[in-house]
Amino acid sequence: MSDVTDFSIGATGDADAQIRYLDGVARLGAQAKDATFVMQGIEANARVLDCGCGVGDDVRAIAARVGEGGEAIGIDASEALIAAAIARGVPANARFLTGSAEALPFPDRSFDAVRAERLLQHVAEPQRAANEMYRVVRPGGSLLAIDQDWQSIIIAGADRSATRKIVDAFVDSLADGWAGRRHREHCVAAGFTQIESRPFVTSLSFAHAYAFVLESAVAAAIRAGALERDEADAWVRGLLAADARGTFFYGVTVFLTIAVR
Numbered sequence: 001m002s003d004v005t006d007f008s009i010g011a012t013g014d015a016d017a018q019i020r021y022l023d024g025v026a027r028l029g030a031q032a033k034d035a036t037f038v039m040q041g042i043e044a045n046a047r048v049l050d051c052g053c054g055v056g057d058d059v060r061a062i063a064a065r066v067g068e069g070g071e072a073i074g075i076d077a078s079e080a081l082i083a084a085a086i087a088r089g090v091p092a093n094a095r096f097l098t099g100s101a102e103a104l105p106f107p108d109r110s111f112d113a114v115r116a117e118r119l120l121q122h123v124a125e126p127q128r129a130a131n132e133m134y135r136v137v138r139p140g141g142s143l144l145a146i147d148q149d150w151q152s153i154i155i156a157g158a159d160r161s162a163t164r165k166i167v168d169a170f171v172d173s174l175a176d177g178w179a180g181r182r183h184r185e186h187c188v189a190a191g192f193t194q195i196e197s198r199p200f201v202t203s204l205s206f207a208h209a210y211a212f213v214l215e216s217a218v219a220a221a222i223r224a225g226a227l228e229r230d231e232a233d234a235w236v237r238g239l240l241a242a243d244a245r246g247t248f249f250y251g252v253t254v255f256l257t258i259a260v261r
């Protein structure tokens with residue numbers, strides 16, 4: 001079954017659906033984006049790598065920020081997403097390429113800053129990716145990583161037992177459903193210093209939570225045999241009823257980590 005939240009290498013998802021998913025999520029997080037560039041000190045003339053760049057909107061924003069003396073490079077394992085990124089426009093000081101974060105095709109110490117937004121949760125060997133990001137950033141340069149910790153999903157308005165099964169199955173369906181809480185571990189092992197890993201909770205309306213997370217989570221639970229289809233349907237009906245009463249809540253903890261080489 002195709003799943004818009006499965007971005008692992010070799011996933012057989014529908015690229016157009018994944019692009020709609022990425023655009024939808026990006027719209028929700030747009031206001032906070034500039035703040036992350038400032039936090040990481042991305043300024044004129046910087047050379048910046050975005051690992052797992054998806055459709056490349058951040059690369060274009062960074063290219064505008066670093067100006068003609070700088071460079072923004074986006075790398076992603078998905079040929080379809082890199083093609084979409086290129087079709088959306090490649091600024092003169094930007095580049096997109098297909099490749100794996102676990103084997104970055106760049107020399108040591110060649111970037112001022114490296115970013116990995118919602119990448120590590122999809123990578124089979126996240127420590128290898130963290131090691132590679134450490135290798136390509138210069139001493140004094142920084143890494144910014146953002147990942148949800150999917151085990152921390154909070155749902156109000158549904159049966160407790162089914163909710164636990166669905167959350168567990170969703171966590172286990174990802175390469176690393178605990179990616180958020182593991183940022184610190186990966187940064188320490190790679191050699192980064194000054195690691196600041198900040199958790200914050202984001203919440204979504206029922207419509208957004210269902211489209212971006214819960215539909216996939218239910219599918220993962222059914223695939224894993226954790227839940228029968230009618231139990232899952234009853235769970236969703238319960239959430240819809242809670243939403244109609246105004247008592248539905250969805251939240252998840254997101255970790256934003258900045259570390260220095």
Ligand SMILES: C[S@@+](CC[C@H](N)C(=O)[O-])C[C@H]1O[C@@H](n2cnc3c(N)ncnc32)[C@H](O)[C@@H]1O
Nearest residue numbers: 007009052053054076077078100101117118122
């Ligand atoms: C959830 S998307 C996030 C895209 C983008 N960073 C954003 O915030 O919109 C995860 C991205 O990581 C890419 N990806 C997954 N595994 C990868 C790997 N091992 N190396 C490089 N990219 C990978 C996927 O193809 C996908 O574009």
